[in-house]
Amino acid sequence: MAHFEKANSLGEWFEQRIGLSTLNRVLNTEYWIPKDINFLWAMGMLLAATFGLLVISGIFLLMYYKPDSNLAFDSVNYTIMSQVGYGWLWRHIHGVGASIIFLVIYIHMFTGIYYGSYKRGRELIWLSGMALFVAFSAEAFSGYMLPWGQMSYWAGMVITNLFSGGSLEAYGLVEWIRGDYVPGDAFLTRFFMLHVLLLPLAIIGLIVFHFGALRLPHVNNQQGAEIDFKEAAELYKAGKKKESKVIPFSPVFLSKDVFVMGVYFILFFYLVFYNFEFAMDPVNFDPADGLKTPAHIYPEWYFLWSYEILRPFGKDVGLVAFGIAQLALFFLPFIDRSPNVAPAHKRGLFVVWFWVLIIDMIVLTAMGKLPPTDPTFALIGKLAAWTFLALGPILVLITSFEKKIGKGA
Amino acid sequence: MKEERKGRRDFMGMALGACAAVGGVGALYAAKRTWDPLPSVKAAGFTTIDLSTAKPNELVIEKWRGKPIFVLKKTPQMKENPRDIVIGSDRFLVTIGLCTHLGCIPAYQKDNLLFFCACHGGKFDTSGINEPGLPPPSPLEIPPFKIQGTKLVLGEEGPEYKKMLADGIAV
Structure with missing residues (x-):
C-alpha cells in the first residue's frame, strides 16, 4: 500500500489516485504545436469530431435497425425515417457524415503529401493514417450494405466477387465471405457485426496509435522547419510567448481548431438539414433484388477513383491495377527518395507531380461515375488509370534528382 | 540468475506459449467454420425448371442458389454451339445469369441477339460467349444440371453436364 494523505478537495482526491494533472500536462498544456501552421492543420480534429458524430448518430440508429434481410429495408426506410421521432436526423447525420468524412480525409491526406509530413520520422503517422483510410473504407462499405437496397445488394455482389481473384476463380472464398452463394441474410448480419463492432x-x-505516432516527431509546419521543441517550450513557459515558435495544444491550438470546427459544422449541418440527397442514392430506395441489376452500378463518390482504375482493363489486369492503386499510397514515405521535408512549391518538380496526382484523381472520379458506354470517356478513363499507375515510378525518379534544400529555419 | 532456474523459466515460458498457440489455432478454426455457409443454405442448392413452356428468343429468368438462371430457347437461325442443352429437336442456352467479370446481371437485347452488362459494358452472344476485348474474361457459366424429360434439375450433375465438364465447356 502506497502512502496517501487526506485530500483537501475533490480535485486533490482524484489527483492522488489517478494523476489527472499529469495527464492534462502531457496531453494538453505541454504538448507543443508549431505556430507556423494554417487551417489545414485542423483537419485531424475535424475528423475526430465527425467520427464522434457518426458514433453518436449510429447509436440511435442501432435502436431501431434490424439486421435481417426481410426486415432491414423497412426498419430503415419506414421505421427510422417516418416513425421514430427525429429518426431522420440520425440517418441524415450518419449518411452525410459518412460522405463528408471522406472529403476531410482526402484533404488531410493531401495536406500531408503537400507539406512532406510523411517522412523523416513521420513514417508511422503516414502508415497508421493509411491504415485508418482502409479501415474507414471498410466501415463505409459495410455500412452501405445495411439498408439492404438495390445498391447495397449489388455493391456487395461486385465487391465480394473481387475476392475470387479473377482467373483464380476462388469462388469458395467468395461464398465463405458471404456465408451463402449470393449476398443474403448471413452476409447482412456479418457485415452488420463488422460495421457496428x-x-x-x-x-x-488506430486513432490512438495515429495520435501516439505524432507525439515524438511532432506536428509538421508550413516550412517543414526543424524546431528544437524543448528550447521553444522553455521560452513559452518562461512567458516569452512571442519569441517561442510553439504553442500548447490546449488551450491555444485547440481554440483555433474549435474555430475551424465551427465553420465546418455550419456547412455540415446545412447539408444534413437542407441538402442531404447527395449522400442518399435514389437507387438504394428500391429493396434488394437478386434477380434485377440496376442499369448502372457505381460506388459512392469517394471510391470512384479506384473503381475507375478497375474498369478499363480486363478482369485480371484490372484486379492487379486495382490492388496496386489501393496499396500504392502506403509506400509514399519510401518511394519519395528526397530528404527534403518542405512544402511542395519549394521542391521543384514535386509540385508538378502533386498537382498531376490531384487532377488525375479528380478525372478518375468523374469518369468513374459515367456509364461504361461512351468510348471517348472510356479512353480518358484508361489514360487517367495509366497515369495514376505511372505516377509511382515517376515520383521515385524526380525525388532521386531533387536538390537538397538547406535547413536554415 | 542460476542456470537451473533459467532453464526452468524458459521451459515454463515455452509450455505456456505452446498451449496458447494451440488454443489460438483452435479458435481461428472455429472462427473460420462460423463464417462458412450454413447447412440449410447448402441444402437449398437444388432447383427444378421446366423447359417445355419456353418460347424461342424469349429469355426466361429462373432462380437457383439465389442466382438468376438464364433460359433461352434458341431459334433455328441462331448458331449452334456445343454449350447448348439439346432436348429432342430443341436447343437451349442455360447459364448462370451473372456477368463473369464482376457478377452483374446482363440484360438480354432481343433484337440485337446479345446480352449486355451495364456495369462494365460486357457483351455475350446467344451461346453465352463473351465478346473479346471487353472486361468479361470468359463465357457465361453453365450451372450443374441433369436432364429429366423436359425438365432440368440444377445443382445435380447429369451425364450431359459431365461431358461438358470433360470438354472444358463448363467449369
Whole structure:
C-alpha cells in the first residue's frame, strides 16, 4: 500500500489516485504545436469530431435497425425515417457524415503529401493514417450494405466477387465471405457485426496509435522547419510567448481548431438539414433484388477513383491495377527518395507531380461515375488509370534528382 | 540468475506459449467454420425448371442458389454451339445469369441477339460467349444440371453436364 494523505478537495482526491494533472500536462498544456501552421492543420480534429458524430448518430440508429434481410429495408426506410421521432436526423447525420468524412480525409491526406509530413520520422503517422483510410473504407462499405437496397445488394455482389481473384476463380472464398452463394441474410448480419463492432474498435485503436505516432516527431509546419521543441517550450513557459515558435495544444491550438470546427459544422449541418440527397442514392430506395441489376452500378463518390482504375482493363489486369492503386499510397514515405521535408512549391518538380496526382484523381472520379458506354470517356478513363499507375515510378525518379534544400529555419 | 532456474523459466515460458498457440489455432478454426455457409443454405442448392413452356428468343429468368438462371430457347437461325442443352429437336442456352467479370446481371437485347452488362459494358452472344476485348474474361457459366424429360434439375450433375465438364465447356 502506497502512502496517501487526506485530500483537501475533490480535485486533490482524484489527483492522488489517478494523476489527472499529469495527464492534462502531457496531453494538453505541454504538448507543443508549431505556430507556423494554417487551417489545414485542423483537419485531424475535424475528423475526430465527425467520427464522434457518426458514433453518436449510429447509436440511435442501432435502436431501431434490424439486421435481417426481410426486415432491414423497412426498419430503415419506414421505421427510422417516418416513425421514430427525429429518426431522420440520425440517418441524415450518419449518411452525410459518412460522405463528408471522406472529403476531410482526402484533404488531410493531401495536406500531408503537400507539406512532406510523411517522412523523416513521420513514417508511422503516414502508415497508421493509411491504415485508418482502409479501415474507414471498410466501415463505409459495410455500412452501405445495411439498408439492404438495390445498391447495397449489388455493391456487395461486385465487391465480394473481387475476392475470387479473377482467373483464380476462388469462388469458395467468395461464398465463405458471404456465408451463402449470393449476398443474403448471413452476409447482412456479418457485415452488420463488422460495421457496428469490429471495425469501429479497429478504428478507435488506430486513432490512438495515429495520435501516439505524432507525439515524438511532432506536428509538421508550413516550412517543414526543424524546431528544437524543448528550447521553444522553455521560452513559452518562461512567458516569452512571442519569441517561442510553439504553442500548447490546449488551450491555444485547440481554440483555433474549435474555430475551424465551427465553420465546418455550419456547412455540415446545412447539408444534413437542407441538402442531404447527395449522400442518399435514389437507387438504394428500391429493396434488394437478386434477380434485377440496376442499369448502372457505381460506388459512392469517394471510391470512384479506384473503381475507375478497375474498369478499363480486363478482369485480371484490372484486379492487379486495382490492388496496386489501393496499396500504392502506403509506400509514399519510401518511394519519395528526397530528404527534403518542405512544402511542395519549394521542391521543384514535386509540385508538378502533386498537382498531376490531384487532377488525375479528380478525372478518375468523374469518369468513374459515367456509364461504361461512351468510348471517348472510356479512353480518358484508361489514360487517367495509366497515369495514376505511372505516377509511382515517376515520383521515385524526380525525388532521386531533387536538390537538397538547406535547413536554415 | 542460476542456470537451473533459467532453464526452468524458459521451459515454463515455452509450455505456456505452446498451449496458447494451440488454443489460438483452435479458435481461428472455429472462427473460420462460423463464417462458412450454413447447412440449410447448402441444402437449398437444388432447383427444378421446366423447359417445355419456353418460347424461342424469349429469355426466361429462373432462380437457383439465389442466382438468376438464364433460359433461352434458341431459334433455328441462331448458331449452334456445343454449350447448348439439346432436348429432342430443341436447343437451349442455360447459364448462370451473372456477368463473369464482376457478377452483374446482363440484360438480354432481343433484337440485337446479345446480352449486355451495364456495369462494365460486357457483351455475350446467344451461346453465352463473351465478346473479346471487353472486361468479361470468359463465357457465361453453365450451372450443374441433369436432364429429366423436359425438365432440368440444377445443382445435380447429369451425364450431359459431365461431358461438358470433360470438354472444358463448363467449369
